[in-house]
Amino acid sequence: MIRILDKFVFLHIMKIKHLLYLTVLAALITGFAGKNKSGNISGNVPQEDSLMIRNIYSEALMSFESYENLRYLCKNIGGRLTGSPEAEKGVNWVFEILKGMNLDNVYLQEFPVRNWVRGDKEYAFAESKKYGKKEFNVCALGTSIGTGENGVSGKVIEVKSFDELKKLGRENVEGKIVFFNQAADQRGYSTGYGYGSSVYQRVRGAVEGARYGAIGVVVRSATVCLDDNPHTGVMHYNDSIPKIPAIGISTMGADELSRMLSDDKDLTYYFRTTSKQNDDVLSHNVIGEIKGTEKPEEVILIGGHLDSWDLGEGAHDDGTGIIQSIEVLRLLQKLGIKPKHTIRIVAFMDEEIDQKGGRYYAEKMKNEKHIAAIETDGGGFVPHGFSFSGTPEQIAKLKSFKEYFTPYWLHYFENGGGGVDISFLKNSGAALIGLVVDSQRYFDYHHSAGDRFETVNRREMQLGAAAIAGLVYLIDKYGL
Numbered sequence: 001m002i003r004i005l006d007k008f009v010f011l012h013i014m015k016i017k018h019l020l021y022l023t024v025l026a027a028l029i030t031g032f033a034g035k036n037k038s039g040n041i042s043g044n045v046p047q048e049d050s051l052m053i054r055n056i057y058s059e060a061l062m063s064f065e066s067y068e069n070l071r072y073l074c075k076n077i078g079g080r081l082t083g084s085p086e087a088e089k090g091v092n093w094v095f096e097i098l099k100g101m102n103l104d105n106v107y108l109q110e111f112p113v114r115n116w117v118r119g120d121k122e123y124a125f126a127e128s129k130k131y132g133k134k135e136f137n138v139c140a141l142g143t144s145i146g147t148g149e150n151g152v153s154g155k156v157i158e159v160k161s162f163d164e165l166k167k168l169g170r171e172n173v174e175g176k177i178v179f180f181n182q183a184a185d186q187r188g189y190s191t192g193y194g195y196g197s198s199v200y201q202r203v204r205g206a207v208e209g210a211r212y213g214a215i216g217v218v219v220r221s222a223t224v225c226l227d228d229n230p231h232t233g234v235m236h237y238n239d240s241i242p243k244i245p246a247i248g249i250s251t252m253g254a255d256e257l258s259r260m261l262s263d264d265k266d267l268t269y270y271f272r273t274t275s276k277q278n279d280d281v282l283s284h285n286v287i288g289e290i291k292g293t294e295k296p297e298e299v300i301l302i303g304g305h306l307d308s309w310d311l312g313e314g315a316h317d318d319g320t321g322i323i324q325s326i327e328v329l330r331l332l333q334k335l336g337i338k339p340k341h342t343i344r345i346v347a348f349m350d351e352e353i354d355q356k357g358g359r360y361y362a363e364k365m366k367n368e369k370h371i372a373a374i375e376t377d378g379g380g381f382v383p384h385g386f387s388f389s390g391t392p393e394q395i396a397k398l399k400s401f402k403e404y405f406t407p408y409w410l411h412y413f414e415n416g417g418g419g420v421d422i423s424f425l426k427n428s429g430a431a432l433i434g435l436v437v438d439s440q441r442y443f444d445y446h447h448s449a450g451d452r453f454e455t456v457n458r459r460e461m462q463l464g465a466a467a468i469a470g471l472v473y474l475i476d477k478y479g480l
């Protein structure tokens with residue numbers, strides 16, 4: 001039973017909720033109509049543009065084509081590890097899709113990439129007097145050497161920082177397996193903050209372990225979620241330090257191993273991986289463009305990366321970015337927009353390992369004038385806005401476009417953005433722009449078997465495509 005005072009408060013809250021509901025409803029209706037009483041979205045932007053953006057959103061939200069394309073990419077091609085046959089299938093598939101779109105130009109850029117293969121399903125267990133034998137879900141980290149057929153086995157030393165490892169020194173580490181178990185920091189609003197706080201263990205753990213004589217490293221997955229999927233991702237060796245095998249362990253597995261170690265420091269851990277590096281192979285960026293009617297030599301680039309990790313289907317990372325980029329071209333065509341500038345989409349290869357695609361593109365196109373480059377590589381989640389880097393003038397202009405997007409609940413128009421693939425255009429004079437999306441679930445899937453088509457919501461992905469198309473429309477019309 002609710003006490004009287006509580007009941008009063010409860011009713012009052014319900015009233016406020018009701019008012020809020022009505023406000024939200026009004027905002028939604030405004031958003032749908034694309035205008036308010038004054039005829040504009042917010043009174044300050046031309047109606048013609050606000051209606052065009054409204055139409056872009058309507059077309060994107062009504063269409064199921066992109067989502068079906070994503071389904072094909074994920075289910076019929078699957079994970080697209082750089083250098084793999086699947087990655088090349090992806091290249092051919094995107095090429096064919098673009099060819100079928102009646103664009104002005106569709107072509108490939110060819111360059112060599114690494115060809116790392118995972119090999120057999122990884123296997124790991126701990127053996128302890130108290131707990132007996134316990135198996136763990138693990139995966140080889142990207143580009144790690146394998147253990148060889150017999151695997152590696154040894155005592156485990158758990159650390160939560162490189163400093164801790166350094167303090168332990170060679171006398172405590174030599175001949176053992178180092179278990180890096182710093183959990184991702186949960187405090188940031190963006191989950192990228194948590195990832196960024198712990199991913200160093202994955203990238204540099206093998207080098208730091210080997211520096212003190214370790215025989216292998218086990219790395220807690222760099223993610224804010226707690227589940228039993230190990231997350232992979234690139235790691236690096238240093239040529240002056242012996243190469244030792246590195247595996248990722250799920251966050252639940254890491255907690256379990258830590259618990260076991262606290263009871264039995266002498267437990268032994270075994271893992272076996274057969275990953276290896278083959279000779280480089282040729283791979284490709286895929287490019288499609290609509291030539292500008294007035295300034296064809298000036299390019300607005302939209303892109304994402306076609307390669308992915310192999311454990312999942314490369315859905316959020318970055319299948320959705322590829323599909324959204326293609327969708328931007330389709331939306332412009334469908335709405336009869338004849339851009340003044342050349343609108344070019346690039347499906348970059350090899351973002352996950354060496355960024356050969358981004359590097360090659362920037363080098364090859366260095367004499368072209370890019371006015372803006374937009375990257376979508378944060379997953380196909382609800383967009384919140386854009387982040388920018390560029391000159392103060394470019395940023396001021398981009399921020400002035402914010403008003404057009406308030407009916408669609410985009411509010412984040414801040415400095416700082418870009419993306420890995422377009423970062424190589426840093427000195428090109430182009431404004432670098434990243435689509436900012438809700439990040440709460442991204443690292444649940446990122447680089448793991450969980451990154452599957454089923455986790456992508458069609459409307460959320462399409463809202464991202466519409467946001468980019470709207471921004472492209474404005475940049476093209478008003479310049480930067």
Ligand SMILES: [Zn+2]
Pocket residue numbers: 305317318351377
């Ligand atoms: Zn990515």
